[in-house]
Amino acid sequence: MFSMKSQFATAESRTHIELVLHVARMYYIKNMTQAQIAAAIGYSRPTVSRLLQESRDKGIVHIDIGHVLERVMTLEERIVQRFGLKYARVAPSTATLTAAETVPEYAATLFIEEAGEDSLITVSNGRAVAATIRNIPSRNWPKANIAQMVGALSPSNPMTDSPDICHMLADRLNCTFSPLHAPMIMSSASAAEVMRKEPQIATALALGGGADVAIEGVGAVVNDRLSPVFDNYVDAAMVRRMRDLGAVGTVCGHVIDADGKHVHTELCVRTISIDIERLKHIPLVIGVAWGREKIEAIHACLAGGYLSALVTDQQTAEALLAEYS
Numbered sequence: 001m002f003s004m005k006s007q008f009a010t011a012e013s014r015t016h017i018e019l020v021l022h023v024a025r026m027y028y029i030k031n032m033t034q035a036q037i038a039a040a041i042g043y044s045r046p047t048v049s050r051l052l053q054e055s056r057d058k059g060i061v062h063i064d065i066g067h068v069l070e071r072v073m074t075l076e077e078r079i080v081q082r083f084g085l086k087y088a089r090v091a092p093s094t095a096t097l098t099a100a101e102t103v104p105e106y107a108a109t110l111f112i113e114e115a116g117e118d119s120l121i122t123v124s125n126g127r128a129v130a131a132t133i134r135n136i137p138s139r140n141w142p143k144a145n146i147a148q149m150v151g152a153l154s155p156s157n158p159m160t161d162s163p164d165i166c167h168m169l170a171d172r173l174n175c176t177f178s179p180l181h182a183p184m185i186m187s188s189a190s191a192a193e194v195m196r197k198e199p200q201i202a203t204a205l206a207l208g209g210g211a212d213v214a215i216e217g218v219g220a221v222v223n224d225r226l227s228p229v230f231d232n233y234v235d236a237a238m239v240r241r242m243r244d245l246g247a248v249g250t251v252c253g254h255v256i257d258a259d260g261k262h263v264h265t266e267l268c269v270r271t272i273s274i275d276i277e278r279l280k281h282i283p284l285v286i287g288v289a290w291g292r293e294k295i296e297a298i299h300a301c302l303a304g305g306y307l308s309a310l311v312t313d314q315q316t317a318e319a320l321l322a323e324y325s
Helices: 011-028 034-041 045-057 068-083 099-114 127-134 162-173 189-197 199-209 236-244 276-281 292-304 314-324
Strands: 087-091 120-123 145-148 176-178 213-217 247-251 254-257 284-288 309-313
Touching: 011 034, 011 045, 034 045, 068 087, 068 314, 087 099, 087 314, 099 127, 099 213, 099 284, 099 309, 120 162, 120 199, 127 162, 127 213, 127 284, 145 162, 145 199, 162 176, 189 199, 199 276, 236 247, 247 292, 254 292, 292 309, 292 314, 309 314
Parallel strands: 087 309, 120 145, 120 213, 145 176, 213 284, 284 309
Antiparallel strands: 247 254
16 A cells, blocks of 8 residues: 555656646636537546546645635624624725725615604714715605704814714705704813713703614723823823823714723813713614724623624724724
């Protein structure tokens, strides 16, 4: 009996393997039928069939049946099961498109599929949310209403602001918009307290907190910086103090720790936003986020129960499950 090292040493064995390879290539690459192959090489059709079977048995031919969608659907199922979510959508990673191009489209699709035509919808701010709204197709939902989740950004902040995002969504859905006429961060805690008691502001915040559907971004605390929506409101020293209190991320204008607990900071008492606890009672909160730097913040939002759906990309989903399974 030939050893593994010597079994391909003879001319006969090499000739046979060459024949198996030749037959396999004609069948699997050139798409020739077994009858055509038999005629081409001068063997019977049953012999060709045996050679093809041998090519599979010896691992010369590897048959993989699958699709990229199968991989991401498996990730989605694992995320739903691991974190107790209603939905998860994972955009496949590609060589030509970035997560910033694919994830918002997936989030927009989930929103259209699950939101009702008469829904009360609340929306936050940030790049991911703005990109999601831009991907939502036009609908005629006159019974729906859009409510602001947080106040407006500083005029010097170049990001698409919450009122603009809500206006954009209302235009796309052909529905009404209930604005929140207040800045996101007030100059002092006392000013914020007075503002929250204003009937119009209190009504707007109550409306957002009672929404049927929310679209929310996830902010990360990275080094000495919060999410860009907080630019002009915080400095490095303030962020360091937040980190000392355990801050890892932000959601709807509030700071949270790794366990998803609200971190009470010098900033939150000045913030005009719906109560963070209200997120847990909104039937569908779609969180849109991606990127390695946001994994800890995403997990914190999931741990806190602030999201009931997560839309992200394949790399982020795989890393999230690898770190928190």
